Amino acid sequence: MAAGRSRVRGALWLAGLGLCASGVVLTIVVLARAYHREPPARGGRGLWARSEQARRLQPTFSPEERQELKELLQGAIRLQTVSFAPDDQNVTALAEFEPYIRKAFPAVFSAAFIQHEVIGEYSHLFSIKGSNPQLQPYMLIAHIDVVPASPEGWDVNDPFSAEERDGFIYGRGTLDNKNSVMGILQALEFLLRRNYRPQRSFYIGLGHDEEVGGKNGAKKIVAELESRGVQLSFLLDEGSFIYEGIITGIEKPVALIGITEKGAITANFTVKLAPGHSSAPPKRTSIGILSEALAKLEQNPMPNLFGHGPEIIMFEQLAPEFSFPLNIIMANLWLFGPLVGRFLERQPATNALVRTTTAITMFHAGVKSNVIPPSANATVNFRIHSAQTVDQVLEIIDETIDDKRVEIETGDAFDPLPISPWDDQTFGVQVFRQAILDVFPDVGSTAPGICVGNTDSRHYGSLTDAIYRFNPVIFGASDLPRFHGLNERISIEGYERQVKFLFELIQNSDFHQPVEPHIKLHEL
Ligand SMILES: *[C@@H]1O[C@H](CO)[C@@H](O)[C@H](O)[C@H]1NC(C)=O
Ligand SMILES: *[C@@H]1O[C@H](CO)[C@@H](O)[C@H](O)[C@H]1NC(C)=O
Ligand SMILES: *[C@@H]1O[C@H](CO)[C@@H](O)[C@H](O)[C@H]1NC(C)=O
Ligand SMILES: [Zn+2]
Numbered sequence: 001m002a003a004g005r006s007r008v009r010g011a012l013w014l015a016g017l018g019l020c021a022s023g024v025v026l027t028i029v030v031l032a033r034a035y036h037r038e039p040p041a042r043g044g045r046g047l048w049a050r051s052e053q054a055r056r057l058q059p060t061f062s063p064e065e066r067q068e069l070k071e072l073l074q075g076a077i078r079l080q081t082v083s084f085a086p087d088d089q090n091v092t093a094l095a096e097f098e099p100y101i102r103k104a105f106p107a108v109f110s111a112a113f114i115q116h117e118v119i120g121e122y123s124h125l126f127s128i129k130g131s132n133p134q135l136q137p138y139m140l141i142a143h144i145d146v147v148p149a150s151p152e153g154w155d156v157n158d159p160f161s162a163e164e165r166d167g168f169i170y171g172r173g174t175l176d177n178k179n180s181v182m183g184i185l186q187a188l189e190f191l192l193r194r195n196y197r198p199q200r201s202f203y204i205g206l207g208h209d210e211e212v213g214g215k216n217g218a219k220k221i222v223a224e225l226e227s228r229g230v231q232l233s234f235l236l237d238e239g240s241f242i243y244e245g246i247i248t249g250i251e252k253p254v255a256l257i258g259i260t261e262k263g264a265i266t267a268n269f270t271v272k273l274a275p276g277h278s279s280a281p282p283k284r285t286s287i288g289i290l291s292e293a294l295a296k297l298e299q300n301p302m303p304n305l306f307g308h309g310p311e312i313i314m315f316e317q318l319a320p321e322f323s324f325p326l327n328i329i330m331a332n333l334w335l336f337g338p339l340v341g342r343f344l345e346r347q348p349a350t351n352a353l354v355r356t357t358t359a360i361t362m363f364h365a366g367v368k369s370n371v372i373p374p375s376a377n378a379t380v381n382f383r384i385h386s387a388q389t390v391d392q393v394l395e396i397i398d399e400t401i402d403d404k405r406v407e408i409e410t411g412d413a414f415d416p417l418p419i420s421p422w423d424d425q426t427f428g429v430q431v432f433r434q435a436i437l438d439v440f441p442d443v444g445s446t447a448p449g450i451c452v453g454n455t456d457s458r459h460y461g462s463l464t465d466a467i468y469r470f471n472p473v474i475f476g477a478s479d480l481p482r483f484h485g486l487n488e489r490i491s492i493e494g495y496e497r498q499v500k501f502l503f504e505l506i507q508n509s510d511f512h513q514p515v516e517p518h519i520k521l522h523e524l
Contacts, residue, residue: 142180143210187502234428239469256449258469263384306341309386
């Protein structure tokens with residue numbers, strides 16, 4: 001160990017990321033000297049019996065199909081399904097979406113075993129009936145709405161033009177999340193045209209208000225499925241990506257699949273005092289008292305909880321991918337955990353992995369330059385680490401501020417999402433691993449990740465405890481700022497692979513009994 005440590009050159013740090021709906025990113029960047037080493041041995045490829053393998057449809061698309069899938073994605077980007085605020089959406093575009101997908105996916109809309117329903121006016125629920133009712137259904141979800149985009153700063157003229165440039169489609173929604181909306185339906189369309197009939201039933205849910213909370217879309221889809229008594233074997237939503245070149249110290253791309261999301265509290269802090277003239281000021285003003293309270297919150301960050309949440313599983317499973325000596329460090333977090341935790345908190349992006357974060361986002365006070373303000377208020381956004389609850393965080397806030405003059409009012413608050421099962425026996429995990437092997441053979445490891453933002457999937461907890469968040473797209477360092485930002489884009493090849501991944505995933509979900517222990521976790 002000591003020898004290993006002495007060979008670390010340069011700083012080790014992990015600037016984490018993992019994208020979710022709200023566009024927050026959690027990546028792991030480890031800066032250290034890259035050591036070359038042999039790739040880890042991979043487990044067997046064949047998860048499925050030979051007879052089952054023989055029935056599988058190959059994910060090869062004709063040139064016409066490849067042109068078709070690209071143009072259909074472009075058409076979807078051009079519909080400006082923007083969510084401006086919870087009750088302010090472009091309903092014209094949302095309404096145009098239904099005829100658009102009807103025309104784009106005729107086989108999906110005409111199959112006798114597929115039922116399509118519009119939920120909450122603009123969301124869509126597809127129920128695909130499998131031939132074997134014994135198998136528990138699963139569900140794929142995505143969202144139709146996008147965040148706003150104005151043309152300033154984009155390399156293309158219009159963020160809704162879906163312009164093709166250098167092998168990429170540019171436009172709002174190309175990564176978040178029309179790629180999934182269209183990719184899921186496209187994969188199913190191609191399967192149906194090849195006379196595929198699923199054995200296992202599944203659902204497709206396309207929400208229309210994910211970016212503004214999901215109350216009319218996802219929530220209503222869930223209520224509908226609850227009323228039918230549906231329980232799911234797993235649910236797949238958007239979330240993390242396949243990261244390449246983002247995690248320094250890891251050469252190969254690695255797939256991170258979100259198994260939880262952080263919780264959140266939005267709290268308003270208010271100080272009210274009698275107003276007065278600035279010529280005879282009181283000792284303390286509302287602004288002074290509130291500032292002091294906020295300063296205490298910033299100077300006393302919530303505890304570093306590295307090792308108490310699922311981030312530890314993520315690092316342990318990625319351990320073999322790291323170059324020496326980081327692989328040793330990551331594989332021995334029982335020993336190096338505190339050290340790694342300290343490193344992680346140095347960068348904002350990885351700090352978000354190890355603790356409940358505190359962000360003062362608004363401050364209002366003062367009316368006139370010579371009037372003592374009667375009140376001051378501020379809004380603070382906390383993102384709760386998996387090992388804490390809303391109540392625990394509120395208690396710490398109270399203790400930290402320790403000032404009765406500061407009133408606290410909490411608006412939107414929810415606990416971290418439950419941690420989905422992650423082990424070799426979990427059906428969803430097996431299915432994802434196999435589909436990743438099939439379509440992304442370069443991926444070194446598939447590991448669980450943590451989303452620091454939130455997705456529609458958080459509304460689905462009553463239907464399953466196996467909720468996963470993953471966008472099967474390779475994501476590099478330059479893609480980070482594009483998410484909810486300028487020049488959002490997807491490579492045409494990347495979108496084709498996403499369709500292939502979904503094409504394989506739907507087929508993989510039919511098989512219920514893997515014949516051999518699937519891919520072993522890499523061992524050091
Ligand atoms: C709403 O969407 C329609 C159709 O896509 C588009 O023509 C219109 O400009 C959009 N309006 C706004 C305010 O985004
Ligand atoms: C916050 O303070 C501003 C300025 O004093 C005031 O206009 C506003 O009503 C206050 N908001 C709340 C929620 O107290
Ligand atoms: C907190 O303050 C913000 C901004 O002033 C306001 O929009 C929000 O409604 C307030 N929330 C609560 C719970 O008072
Ligand atoms: Zn999203």
